[in-house]
Amino acid sequence: MTQLADARGVYLITPDETDSTRLLERVRPLLAGITWLQYRNKAVDAPSRLAQATALQALCAAAGVPLIINDDAALAARVGAAGVHLGEDDGDIAAARTMLGPQAIIGASCYDELARAERAVAAGANYVAFGAFFPSRSKLTPRRATPELLRQSAALGVPRVAIGGLTPDNAPPVVDAGADLIAVISGVFAEPDPLDALQAYRRCFA
Numbered sequence: 001m002t003q004l005a006d007a008r009g010v011y012l013i014t015p016d017e018t019d020s021t022r023l024l025e026r027v028r029p030l031l032a033g034i035t036w037l038q039y040r041n042k043a044v045d046a047p048s049r050l051a052q053a054t055a056l057q058a059l060c061a062a063a064g065v066p067l068i069i070n071d072d073a074a075l076a077a078r079v080g081a082a083g084v085h086l087g088e089d090d091g092d093i094a095a096a097r098t099m100l101g102p103q104a105i106i107g108a109s110c111y112d113e114l115a116r117a118e119r120a121v122a123a124g125a126n127y128v129a130f131g132a133f134f135p136s137r138s139k140l141t142p143r144r145a146t147p148e149l150l151r152q153s154a155a156l157g158v159p160r161v162a163i164g165g166l167t168p169d170n171a172p173p174v175v176d177a178g179a180d181l182i183a184v185i186s187g188v189f190a191e192p193d194p195l196d197a198l199q200a201y202r203r204c205f206a
Helices: 020-033 046-063 073-079 093-100 114-123 147-156 171-177 194-205
Strands: 009-013 036-039 067-070 083-086 105-111 127-131 160-163 181-184
Touching: 009 020, 009 194, 020 046, 020 194, 036 046, 046 067, 046 073, 067 073, 073 083, 073 093, 083 093, 093 105, 093 114, 105 114, 114 127, 114 147, 127 147, 127 181, 147 160, 147 171, 160 171, 171 181, 171 194, 181 194
Parallel strands: 009 036, 009 181, 036 067, 067 083, 083 105, 105 127, 127 160, 160 181
Antiparallel strands: none
16 A cells, blocks of 8 residues: 555546446546545435445455545545545544544645645644646636645645646646645546546656
8 A cells, every 4th residue: 555655646536426336437447557546426425425435445445545535534434444635614634533543644625825734734634735726627626726836835744736627738847846646537537548548647757
């Protein structure tokens, strides 16, 4: 399993897929090429999220890929996921740490704010995410992060995730500025050949 200290590469986020079997079929062939997987689904109810997260955790465990649950520390604890990702309205980092334990990976969305990232790390976050760097196909992203923010955040001492509208063409300068991981949803899942798209993202780290 990839450890935090050397976490680098593609941080794949699941699409809003209502068909659980199809979700697993879409994710399975991509696991060998990613660093982390985040389960995020805004289109299904709580029982479906539990079922999908449980199935994804088994899939990820077999592949040696940490599964991180979006927004829901309780769900992460219930399925035995590697950790949780918290947005600004998704709960307290310290509470998530208490619930998930010292080994859990806890990430925080920090948008375009270095001060927010500093507070998150001080509260116990293992990684921070900045974005959106570009307009996103997945959701409205009014706040804009810049490569300069990545350079300014180098002293945080945790992996930094870049998210939002990143493509294999525009991501290399973001990686060069300090992004350890590129978070992607539609850039992989909405492409005609998701595996080929994933490989193109991986080349940004070459």
